[in-house]
Amino acid sequence: MKLRPLIRVCLSTVLIPQFKVEDYVVVVIDILRATTSFAVALHRGASEVRPVPSLRACRALRKQGYLTAAERGAQKVPGFDFGNSPYDFLEADLQGKKLAITTTNGTKALWAVRGAKKVVTGAFVNMSALLHWLRQQDEPILLVCAGWKDQVNMEDTLFAGAVATELEGDFRVNDDATLIAMSLYQLAEHRKKYYLEHSAHFDRLVELGMQQDVKYCLRRDLHPVLPFYRDGTLVDLLSVQV
């Protein structure tokens, strides 16, 4: 009998070197707000979303026809088209447009796993599309929490625990980080909002007036897309395949 492939959780980008990413299909998770915004922008019709680490890199892409998104201290940076809030993209006409977006944790995580078999991004807003696709992969899966400033965070761990719990029938769990994330999800399942409201990043975002963003990032299955990372950019694998 063939053994089911493993599913594992990496709790912080700092821990990525502990994994041989070449052996895995990797899901990068940065719920507040990068991987949520990626899903929104692709669902709104963007032909690609290119995460970049700096304002300078983002600005440079403008000259190549990209729309640009940049935020610092919760404010849209002057000279860019959008901030980084999911709401910015919900209301925008992105059909067929290329979008460059600055993120720190998310870009760092994507770069660190670039040698993986395949790389996609996940968030609550595209969770079912992600689960459906992962079930079709007959490979070990690594769920990478981008975290916040290299620290383990609540919202990414909770999402990783949710995904591992949903996939437990099809994949094998045999390490403690994954069990910890799944336990957390088990505890939080019916109290997700309560849990996240006690997370450090939540407080930070609320202080910055972004409570609406946080609520949005916790809603499930609003955007049935699958952001697939190749050549440094994300495309929606579901619409590309159609």
Add this chain to the structure above:
Amino acid sequence: MKLRPLIRVCLSTVLIPQFKVEDYVVVVIDILRATTSFAVALHRGASEVRPVPSLRACRALRKQGYLTAAERGAQKVPGFDFGNSPYDFLEADLQGKKLAITTTNGTKALWAVRGAKKVVTGAFVNMSALLHWLRQQDEPILLVCAGWKDQVNMEDTLFAGAVATELEGDFRVNDDATLIAMSLYQLAEHRKKYYLEHSAHFDRLVELGMQQDVKYCLRRDLHPVLPFYRDGTLVDLLSVQV
């Protein structure tokens, strides 16, 4: 009103550089089995317990009058006085003796936090002594999980969560790693054995025939000592102060 000091959890030795250890009283945690064995040996009367990273370093201390403890692959290494099982020290006459003991994760964690305000080690077997002493510290506390081969593990996270939960009234919690450890403890409190039996390290130890050791490492308050780290070695702060 004076703010209560912080209590934080570092989930793996790899994450230690994210903390400015100079600002903290640090507790190193390596439940299976290093910090458990340290407590046993000190309670049995050892005048000091010196953790060293290699067989060679351990052997060298023999010439300086140390008893030596070393294990590889669950077997006592020939030429050393003890293995690393808590049971080895329970049955030994250690009164006034110096003991050198090889550990990998534990030694690495102790070395990595050597710049902290104070460094002690904790385990379930000396938990109440630890809690009592920590409550007297008017400094931020960092609970460092040694983990296993740099990965986050269940037993150390659970213990950190237990300590943070017990101290929550006297200290402040404001980061996600600590909340995650506390949630795990909350879920596992009445099912600690169940939880640890599902941990990866547990399986490994049971396969090696060390189920008794694991059970011992989960018992609480058998050894009311406080292993205090200075000049590369551990002494029992409680008997030194008397």
